[in-house]
Amino acid sequence: MKSTPPNNAIKFLRWFCREDYLDEIEGDLIEIFEKRFQENPKKAARSFWWQVLRHFRPDYIKSFKSPQLINHGMFRNYFIIALRLFIRNRLISGINVSGLALALTGTLLITLFISDELSYDRYHKNADNIYRVTRNFLSSDGSETLHLGLVAPPFGPLLKNDFPDISEVARTHKVYSSLSIVEGNGTPDKPINVAHPFYAEPSIFTVFDIPMLSGEEQTLLENPYTMLVSDAMARRYFGTLDVIGKQLKLEGKYLEIIGVYEAFPTQSHWHPDLLVAFSTLNDEEVYGRKRLESSWGNNDFSTYVLVNDQFDVEKTQAQFPDFLDKHMRVGSAKPSTWTNLFLQPLTAIHLRSQLDHEVEPNANINHVYIMGAIGLFLLLIASFNFINLTTARATTRGKEVGLRKAIGALRQQLVAQHLSESILVALVSFILAIVLTSICLPWLNEFAGKSIQLATYINPVSILVGIGFVLLIGLVAGFYPALVISRLKTIKILKQQAGSVKGNSGVRRSLVIVQFTLSIVIMIATVVVYQQLDFLKTSELGYAKDQIVRVDYHEEFANNYESVYHDLTKHSFIKNATRSSLIPTGKLLDYQGTSVQQGDSLVTTQMIVKDVRVDYNFFDTYQVPLASGRSFSEEIKSDDSLAFIINESAAEMIGWTNEEAIGKVIQNGSVKGTIIGVAKDFHFESLHESIAPVVFHIGPHYNHISVQIATRDIAEVIGHLESIWQKFVPHESFQYSFLNDRYEQLYTTEQRQSKLLLIFAALAIFIATIGLFGLATFNALQRVKEIGIRKVLGASWGQILTLLSKETLFILLLANGIAWPVAWYAMKKWLNQFAYGIEPTWWIFVMAGVLAAVIALLSISYQSIKAAFSNPVNALRNE
């Protein structure tokens, strides 16, 4: 063992100790250490440390004040110089500030957007301890066929009962029955159309934070036939918040309003307009107590659980199969072989839940990532502008730097000077960006369907973050230029050896390459997204989506459908009408289990065959052709229950040709019947999904009437439809929609993405271009004399142009070379979410590249042409 004292202790001593005492102290300590080391090495080391620490006292600690002189005059000088330079190089300064300001605006908007998206459902004080129960279904080969965000009603209470760590359970259920306001005094009830009415258990107040504006806190939703309304709802339908005691009618029952709660904030995954006591569902005419306890198939109840801190999600989920087998008494197979439950964190619902049935449509985390990436790109591009222009300009500041150095400026001082300049620019840009952001925010809100207020973000934390951000940008952007400038060699500058400051053009070039790479990637992405959208809008769906109006199907229609149908079709504008359980643009959620007769036995199909109930006119109304066989016919009696039409996908899945399928016997649910026709495949669902196997059959229950119209006079047709509605269902408001609107809604996310991309692509290209313009201007100025001499020696203007554009072309070539594969990969990923996507074509890439080249060349051409055509005498006579 070597007898050297602990290294760290010596380092520490040397770090703090005054130079004039160090020799004595360190020497003495080492001497003592060496003596003690003979006796006990370990103890010696420990004692050495102790001795060092004993010396850590004010007497020996050196002064850590930097030797710099704090000189206010110097700071004033920095400021004046910065201001003068700013004014003298208006172009470059303007590009720096405006580029940074624009990029920061984009980034700020994106940050606001993202932080809003991330804040969903976090406002509940128990947010981290709330989970939603979800349920999936498995096919016979174990693959998941369906994953629902809503589950059957019996699960909630059983979960609370079986799992001690689940402290509370709250179930909600959408109110499907129509509601009307009881006016009293003989006035007829006023039917109202509420977007999100829910039944809810009283425990909803334990699980969630729902502030009450009026009403008894203790008895909320305890008693059946009581309800609460949101303040927005109360204002809308009653014009006042004083609504306690008012009545609404539901399924012939009177509900009394007993309280008003504050409407849920936008950042919630559901927004109930009114909450009806859950116990109302015990009423047989409303839902029925028995069904609540034993309906394992009615997966239409959002079930939220509040857990305590000991709760372990993984462990609990692992117990679910046993839990299901214990309680569910359905069929012969163990329930856990075909279904399972899951717990989904409340805060994950908005962004990470894309289940087959959600309370409200959710957003997608990928969208957040894409936006984040774009924000970062913008910031990078603008910072690179700053770095480039500042380093380029630094070469002209050689004399200033040289003089400062000559009269004794330290390197740190020069770095500090230039860093503070860049922080100043960042600060000015940031202030501009905040102003711009507040101007653009309403636009973002409208467009992203949000209600973000800048005011809510004004708090100490965000101000600190903002300041930190400005410093960071200033430091990142200013670091390299400051380094380059401070490194300049005094004598060389003062001797005017310009060559000495040229060494950084490689860095500059690579930064421009990165800028253009990013811009080109964003451009390609924009075009691909637009193309895909166009593809979605124009692709052959296999059915007629235009000129179809959908009307809610009501029970009153069922009783006299013949006269409804007669009334409908007697109008010359209405060509046809059909009833169905689902309509195209919807989601195929229902299935009953399908088996195929093979010999004497029934064999269950490999994949789920979705179930759609239609009537005799469905295929005519939607103009879906049959590949083989015939359509349902009222003439043939057995068609009303014993006949099936399947689609081509179903036939293919079972293994039949379209012709073979006709006459085959299948069983759908409990009904066994014959296939009478095969419908051509059509896109029932959005093009995100591949075409699923479907079996169509007649009735018995329907949800929609689809009316095929043949006119441009929409108002007339709607008027006619409404009059029929009034005739049969006078007590309810008329509900209709256009199929092509519903179709567009399937792609709202993509629409938004494409618009955002377009705007940010333009912004990115713009910022990159002004940067290049600035750089080109600067280069041309630097080379004025060179160009003059070349011209004098006989260079043509063409040669001069080539000389000046060559570098830019090279940069663009490289940028394209990097951007194309990156963009291709990214877009492939994006297109993967569609079952039917376009293949990104090569010309998009070429186009983006050429466009970038044109823009870049245009931006430098002004300077190049000016240089090429200028009179060399002007450039040279001053020499």
Next chain:
Amino acid sequence: MKVPSLGEFEELVLLMVAALHDEAYGVAIMEGLETKLSKKINISAIHVALKRMEEKGFVKSRFGGITGERGGRRKKFYVITAFGKEALDQQYAVRTDLYQQIPKISFG
């Protein structure tokens, strides 16, 4: 001129410096005192005392040459100044004087 005060420990160190004469440096002083007083003394206390006394003008110091020992660090040697000697003398005089005044009572 008023003679600055001399603490008890400082006095001991100063006596040691005077006793070691020209060979007094941190470790030597420490070891000398440790043997005389037969108790552990911390080197940092010696350093502090030396530094204070140097400020008061009781000792002056010089650096020794660099040797291979002590990690190549120089020794700092202290010698007592005339002023220091005077302070010691005074202290000694006061003590002796006081000692003389102890009544001759038998302590046996």
